Amino acid sequence: MSEVLTYRTFGEMPWTPQYVEEINKDVCLGCGRCVKLCGQECLGIESFEDDEGTERYVAKIVNKDQCIGCQACGRVCVRRAYSFKPKTA
Ligand code: SF4
Numbered sequence: 001m002s003e004v005l006t007y008r009t010f011g012e013m014p015w016t017p018q019y020v021e022e023i024n025k026d027v028c029l030g031c032g033r034c035v036k037l038c039g040q041e042c043l044g045i046e047s048f049e050d051d052e053g054t055e056r057y058v059a060k061i062v063n064k065d066q067c068i069g070c071q072a073c074g075r076v077c078v079r080r081a082y083s084f085k086p087k088t089a
Pocket residue numbers: 023027028029030031032033034035058059076077078079080081082
């Protein structure tokens with residue numbers, strides 16, 4: 001059975017990072033707030049054509065390896081598009 005990895009804060013309190021897992025493109029507005037906020041440069045914007053042929057912009061995970069699991073992107077998103085997961089070993 002896998003174990004959730006827990007680390008420590010500066011004050012030695014238990015801290016379980018919740019890493020970025022998925023962005024729900026069906027609800028994302030492409031506003032870019034999450035992209036600007038992420039200090040780890042994990043996020044970007046991509047465009048695609050929807051079923052009606054309209055160009056749409058949505059957030060995208062571009063560099064998950066640099067995610068520190070702070071969940072700030074999820075807190076700034078008014079559409080609650082983000083989901084997160086802890087790391088397991
Ligand atoms: S903040 Fe939310 S709605 Fe805006 S681009 Fe990011 S995921 Fe999409």
